[in-house]
Amino acid sequence: MNIETIRAAFADHFGNTAGSVYASPGRINLIGEHTDYNGGFVFPGAIDKCMTAEIRLNGTNKIRVVALDLNETAEFGLDEADAPQQQWGRYIFGVCREIIKRNGKIGGFDTVFSGDVPVGAGMSSSAALESTYAYALNDLYNLGIDKFELAKIGQATEHNYVGVKCGIMDQFASLFGKAGNIMLLDCRSLEHKYYPFNPKGYKLALLDTCVKHVLAENPYNKRRESCEHVASVIRNRHPEVEFLRDATLDMLKEVKAEVSTEDYMRAEYVIEEVQRVMDVCSALERGDYETVGEKMYGTHEGMSKLYEVSCEELDFLNDIARKCGVTGSRVMGGGFGGCTINLIKEELYDAFIQEAFAAYNTRFGINPKLYEVVISDGAHKIA
Ligand code: GLA
Numbered sequence: 546m547n548i549e550t551i552r553a554a555f556a557d558h559f560g561n562t563a564g565s566v567y568a569s570p571g572r573i574n575l576i577g578e579h580t581d582y583n584g585g586f587v588f589p590g591a592i593d594k595c596m597t598a599e600i601r602l603n604g605t606n607k608i609r610v611v612a613l614d615l616n617e618t619a620e621f622g623l624d625e626a627d628a629p630q631q632q633w634g635r636y637i638f639g640v641c642r643e644i645i646k647r648n649g650k651i652g653g654f655d656t657v658f659s660g661d662v663p664v665g666a667g668m669s670s671s672a673a674l675e676s677t678y679a680y681a682l683n684d685l686y687n688l689g690i691d692k693f694e695l696a697k698i699g700q701a702t703e704h705n706y707v708g709v710k711c712g713i714m715d716q717f718a719s720l721f722g723k724a725g726n727i728m729l730l731d732c733r734s735l736e737h738k739y740y741p742f743n744p745k746g747y748k749l750a751l752l753d754t755c756v757k758h759v760l761a762e763n764p765y766n767k768r769r770e771s772c773e774h775v776a777s778v779i780r781n782r783h784p785e786v787e788f789l790r791d792a793t794l795d796m797l798k799e800v801k802a803e804v805s806t807e808d809y810m811r812a813e814y815v816i817e818e819v820q821r822v823m824d825v826c827s828a829l830e831r832g833d834y835e836t837v838g839e840k841m842y843g844t845h846e847g848m849s850k851l852y853e854v855s856c857e858e859l860d861f862l863n864d865i866a867r868k869c870g871v872t873g874s875r876v877m878g879g880g881f882g883g884c885t886i887n888l889i890k891e892e893l894y895d896a897f898i899q900e901a902f903a904a905y906n907t908r909f910g911i912n913p914k915l916y917e918v919v920i921s922d923g924a925h926k927i928a
Pocket of ligand 1: 577578579580581582669711712713714715878879880
């Protein structure tokens with residue numbers, strides 16, 4: 546990220562007194578998809594792609610924002626009625642509102658932001674933006690909010706100001722990321738453990754289908770409703786089941802006649818996925834990347850056939866990966882487009898990337914995008 550460009554734009558719009566600069570990253574997720582809002586486990590890591598913002602308090606009640614990459618500006622107040630029109634503005638507004646709801650005393654500020662987290666690629670650009678502002682305002686106003694609550698502020702922003710009933714994974718990863726480590730996160734208790742992740746002899750690559758997903762148009766929220774519904778039906782017989790994370794496939798089978806086929810499939814995927822995360826965790830401890838990879842393919846299959854959040858382009862890239870002998874490959878993030886994450890033996894890497902590009906281009910008439918990511922630190926102040 547070019548901080549000088551942000552600095553120059555800031556000076557241009559708001560005068561020469563510089564502000565402070567903060568950044569917060571996007572994330573990858575090794576495994577554990579759609580498990581977070583089911584109280585389950587996820588295995589994300591922050592990456593070397595961030596949303597970066599320069600911010601200076603302005604002593605008014607107004608927030609003035611420049612979205613550098615979009616070449617757009619917005620100005621809005623801090624009251625509920627002041628919500629801006631632009632989606633990107635609502636992320637910043639929502640963070641402010643959620644801080645205020647938690648009795649955080651904040652006022653207006655001037656800000657310029659820019660980022661290199663690809664939008665709509667399943668790398669959580671929106672969580673990165675929320676985390677940047679939550680982290681920065683907490684610091685600038687000395688609010689003393691801990692990082693757990695900052696993550697919840699970002700999540701609540703999605704729920705209340707964007708309309709996506711997301712889990713906690715993305716915001717958590719963006720705030721708690723640690724260079725060289727992925728984290729096993731229990732999304733119910735928020736207990737987490739860091740795992741060094743530097744598989745010798747393997748590379749990690751993200752292949753972007755360049756198909757954009759729009760999570761707010763409800764397919765995401767609908768999946769969540771299905772899961773919560775099935776959990777509540779199982780709970781009638783097994784009161785200990787708070788989330789699907791607590792359910793077993795046997796419990797699910799017991800209620801088969803009481804839920805729709807579609808809801809059954811959704812729950813089946815989630816229960817299996819929670820188990821896959823556990824399996825990957827012990828495989829990682831053994832350094833057994835073959836098993837890690839096999840589970841990744843399992844996730845893809847489940848997300849495609851049972852959870853139905855894949856698409857033709859993602860399935861296509863997944864098939865190519867299999868054909869090329871890639872160790873593990875799957876759709877990453879919410880689905881409905883975006884990237885596959887691929888764990889590849891170094892000696893197969895070039896051949897796979899070449900084949901994936903050529904075949905994808907022949908089939909869809911466009912190239913996928915390749916991202917190599919470095920697992921990096923979470924939210925931080927740059928200057
Ligand atoms: C999106 C959501 C996350 C999570 C993933 C799927 O990224 O924001 O909370 O549910 O999808 O694992």
